[in-house]
Amino acid sequence: xxxxxxxxxxxxxxxxxxxxxxxxxxxxxxxxxxxxxxxxxxxxxxxxxxxxxxxxxxxxxxxxxxxxxxxxxxxxxxxxxxxxxxxxxxxxxxxxxxxxxxxxxxxxxxxxxxxxxxxxxxxxxxxxxxxxxxxxxxxxxxxxxxxxxxxxxxxxxxxxxxxxxxxxxxxxxxxxxxxxxxxxxxxxxxxxxxxxxxxxxxxxxxxxxxxxxxxxxxxxxxxxxxxxxxxxxxxxxxxxxxxxxxxxxxxxxxxxxxxxxxxxxxxxxxxxxxxxxxxxxxxxxxxxxxxxxxxxxxxxxxxxxxxxxxxxxxxxxxxxxxxxxxxxxxxxxxxxxxxxxxxxxxxxxxxxxxxxxxxxxxxxxxxxxxxxxxxxxxxxxxxxxxxxxxxxxxxxxxxxxxxxxxxxxxxxxxxxxxxxxxxxxxxxxxxxxxxxxxxxxxxxxxxxxxxxxxxxxxxxxxxxxxxxxxxxxxxxxxxxxxxxxxxxxxxxxxx
Numbered sequence: 256x257x258x259x260x261x262x263x264x265x266x267x268x269x270x271x272x273x274x275x276x277x278x279x280x281x282x283x284x285x286x287x288x289x290x291x292x293x294x295x296x297x298x299x300x301x302x303x304x305x306x307x308x309x310x311x312x313x314x315x316x317x318x319x320x321x322x323x324x325x326x327x328x329x330x331x332x333x334x335x336x337x338x339x340x341x342x343x344x345x346x347x348x349x350x351x352x353x354x355x356x357x358x359x360x361x362x363x364x365x366x367x368x369x370x371x372x373x374x375x376x377x378x379x380x381x382x383x384x385x386x387x388x389x390x391x392x393x394x395x396x397x398x399x400x401x402x403x404x405x406x407x408x409x410x411x412x413x414x415x416x417x418x419x420x421x422x423x424x425x426x427x428x429x430x431x432x433x434x435x436x437x438x439x440x441x442x443x444x445x446x447x448x449x450x451x452x453x454x455x456x457x458x459x460x461x462x463x464x465x466x467x468x469x470x471x472x473x474x475x476x477x478x479x480x481x482x483x484x485x486x487x488x489x490x491x492x493x494x495x496x497x498x499x500x501x502x503x504x505x506x507x508x509x510x511x512x513x514x515x516x517x518x519x520x521x522x523x524x525x526x527x528x529x530x531x532x533x534x535x536x537x538x539x540x541x542x543x544x545x546x547x548x549x550x551x552x553x554x555x556x557x558x559x560x561x562x563x564x565x566x567x568x569x570x571x572x573x574x575x576x577x578x579x580x581x582x583x584x585x586x587x588x589x590x591x592x593x594x595x596x597x598x599x600x601x602x603x604x605x606x607x608x609x610x611x612x613x614x615x616x617x618x619x620x621x622x623x624x625x626x627x628x629x630x631x632x633x634x635x636x637x638x639x640x641x642x643x644x645x646x647x648x649x650x651x652x653x654x655x656x657x658x659x660x661x662x663x664x665x666x667x668x669x670x671x672x673x674x675x676x677x678x679x680x681x682x683x684x685x686x687x688x689x690x691x692x693x694x695x696x697x698x699x700x701x702x703x704x705x706x707x708x709x710x711x712x713x714x715x716x717x718x719x720x721x722x723x724x725x726x727x728x729x730x731x732x733x734x735x736x737x738x739x740x741x742x743x744x745x746x747x748x749x750x
């Protein structure tokens with residue numbers, strides 16, 4: 256029999272407000288959650304102190320998080336003692352206050368599985384998912400933080416929940432749902448919450464850092480614990496060695512099956528200290544590359560971003576990251592020379608040089624990213640191919656003494672300097688140019704960025720020299736890489 260655990264919180268909430276007011280600081284936003292373990296409905300209430308006596312505006316959802324234009328539809332049964340106005344097209348709730356002091360707004364989140372195979376890869380990642388066997392939440396799915404509110408923290412308290420179910424909250428791994436957690440609002444995008452009977456949670460240590468894997472017993476065709484073991488033993492330690500970086504409070508990977516798609520597939524997104532993945536079918540090389548790529552984003556993409564908008568220079572955030580991923584997959588022995596060649600030739604060179612949008616300029620990508628798969632993959636391919644070329648040029652210029660690793664460590668050092676002065680600041684294109692110019696001439700760097708990465712002209716490998724053992728031929732208009740039989744690729748990428 257399912258047992259529910261009620262929690263009395265009213266007096267605690269009032270006490271919180273009083274203490275915060277005494278300190279002359281904004282009280283934290285206090286979220287209370289409830290789930291019966293059977294339905295697709297999450298009960299939510301928010302206790303808050305209005306920052307303005309007249310009205311408070313709430314915005315639900317983030318269109319940049321998976322392009323979910325209809326996300327406001329999952330927010331239902333909104334209730335407050337005051338008058339409210341809904342503006343669905345803007346995902347906006349306006350509450351007009353009739354009195355002073357702390358107040359509350361309650362609502363429900365409908366996490367019903369959409370069940371559309373055509374949209375499964377985005378709907379099961381970027382919408383709340385609540386079924387009898389799995390509850391999947393990130394704060395964007397249940398928080399409606401008031402616009403312009405001075406609060407810097409939010410508490411999360413489960414008032415009712417099914418007893419005994421495995422539970423994981425990324426910022427408080429090991430704590431059960433009965434324990435109230437407080438996060439800074441800056442942490443909001445670092446939080447993952449999972450609950451469900453089929454969850455399997457394992458703990459590892461990587462260079463002394465706690466690492467967690469969350470998988471599901473519902474997968475009956477893969478032995479994920481065995482498939483993931485090389486990542487915890489070799490790939491993740493190798494990544495940290497690559498970047499010479501062992502500074503992290505924790506890291507997790509959530510690797511769960513897709514529920515509404517049968518064909519082999521894998522997708523996911525990264526958080527600051529973790530990766531959320533959905534997959535179907537056999538956990539093959541393609542899925543391992545997705546896992547490796549997204550976890551590699553802990554550095555390029557999450558920690559190091561060029562420009563203030565993630566779409567500004569995705570050729571770096573996605574493409575360079577993908578090349579680093581392949582380097583470390585080879586170094587860790589998870590993928591061999593044949594797998595590397597297959598990925599370079601089929602997934603990058605062929606796909607890019609045969610693409611109808613291969614010449615599209617960089618500034619055209621953002622508008623079509625979520626609606627056109629060709630544009631969605633363009634920065635990945637373009638950046639990967641350029642990173643491969645750039646690595647070769649550094650190796651040739653330095654007579655094999657240096658590689659793209661040295662360039663990236665130089666850029667990472669600059670990134671740390673910037674964050675030390677202003678944690679919210681990002682690298683600029685000039686920072687990239689300054690770092691790259693330590694390895695190849697600055698004029699060449701600037702010209703190549705404009706020509707190949709900004710304007711979008713594909714590299715012409717007919718005129719490009721590669722390191723010994725690497726050869727690029729053309730089949731029709733498509734470049735094809737071959738690597739000499741005696742070349743030890745693992746040794747090359749160990750340098």
